[in-house]
Amino acid sequence: MTLPVFTRLTLAISAASLMLVSTMSAAEEEPQPAWAQGRSAEMAGSSLAPHATPMTTTAEENIPVDDIRLPDGFSAEIWANGMPGARMMALGDDGTLFVGTRSIGRVYAVQDNGEEREHQIIAEGLTQPNGLAFKDGSLYVAAINRILRYDDIESQVADGTISDPEELTDAFGLPDDEHHGWKFLAFGPDDRLYIPVGAPCNGCEVDEDSHATIHSFEPDGSDMQVVARGVRNSVGFDFHPETGELWFTDNNQDWLSEHGPNDELNRVSEPGAFYGFPVCHGIGIVDPDLGSEGSCDGVTMPVATMDPHSAPLGMRFYDGEMFPEEYQNAIFIARRGSWNRALSVGYDIQVAKISDDGERAGLSPFMVGLHDPHENDFSGRPVDVLQMPDGALLVADEQNGAIYRISYETPDYDAE
């Protein structure tokens, strides 16, 4: 059993190097952009910074669908495009696809007439309306710090006139921090609305009941409960089709190291459990500033980890009938891709297959090709996935304002 020892050693070494970096950073108290918080003095000249998201339309011929590589039998096509900043997706009962954004402030609605898709802008001028959920004919939109409900939305979209939404902002009473304030939204099997509240910082002490949390509410905003604590910034979750358990992705801290801490896939087996932020990251990495010996004791560890800074966002369980049996109850996870490391990573869809006991998951690449490691560059940024009624998988590419449809046909290896 040499492997576990080696792993522990590696962790110890990387934790030690993290601590070294951070001691230098503590001395530096200069004004800096939010994304640079935690950058050490020796990294001050680094060119690492978040990649600007285009707010302009990518011409269809420039959408990199031909870059996409998938396992045998799967293929990708452009399903909809011309929607700059396309982020999180929610599907209406009558088949309308709703798409949120961040900086461009829009919500799109896509209608499919069977042959082609047309989109319209149903909301604009909002502050990062990233989170969307659909329930009983209504579309719920989470912007910073607002919660809006558009009733009977699909018939409004069909008519092309959208009435003003119900403003539920006060009822939900969410904090208005901009930093990590953009939301993911989903209804649980308990018919409650689940909303994350990210840490308003790269790393800092937080009120464990109000920030770095996932909350659930009744749809009218009443009866708030804390579902998970110590969650730095989750921008994606879903509920296991059989157990109903909440599984979520989490983005870990920047500037600690090129190679750590890992981003996370987590599972909520005990409501209100603590996932480590700000004192414990990834699998047992004690925060060099805010943590101390024993900080990782009692922390719920991830069920799987992903490359540091790879930015796992939208994720959904698959229970459709189109894909092969091995994908049943697996999770597709969109990774937006890194900015906070010199050697970029991510920009893909990973698939997580869950162990028989339901407590761990193994990850492997599913959709790749938008990342070019040779050039250290990328052509697209997957941010969300969504299973369609026919079992196909939609993938939102924020960089190109496009949505891809991934379908499967059993390959015929005997054919020419």
Add this chain to the structure above:
Amino acid sequence: MQLSQRAPSWRALLAMGAFTVLVLPFAAAADETSPAAGLPLEEQVQYCGFCHGSDGNSTQPGTPSLAGQPALAITNQLIYFRERLRQSEIMTPQARGLDDEEIQAMAAYYADQPVAEPEGERDADLAKQGQEIVTSQGCASCHSSDYSGREQMPRLAGQREDYLFAAMVAYRDRTRGGPDTTMIDIMRGISDEDIEAMAHHLAHFDD
């Protein structure tokens, strides 16, 4: 104070309404579609040029120069105006109805225009004072070491001094709307006097 000794105060000009008078040609744009929408680029830039200067170097107090700005910086701001994410009674009507390609073409045009010499005399003491603050605020980490801007981050070098001052004050006082909240944190708590010095240094910056 030093500033008012150099030249007629641009802040006084602003107060006198010089700005409003020059904007009048656009008062008719009430239908929320830019008068420039759909026109050929050379005619569009004439509209922009009324205020921003025919070569993108503004001579109008309070109005920024566009010459030499990174194309993405211009593109993003025009989209913020168009989408009403950055509220402006002047610029939103100019941007409504422009499509992405038109905006990108205008942005590319202005990115290519040479930056003119700054107005007014450089005050070495004030510039030195400004340089120290600009350095300690870490402006170069986003706006590049020569302050020519980068990607969505605008050029500061050679920008109009009065515009730089007003923009930084507006960020500090949280009166400049829009999604670019990074600058609010950077400018928090900086005095008018320090901002004057920063604006002077950057407007006259010459590498």
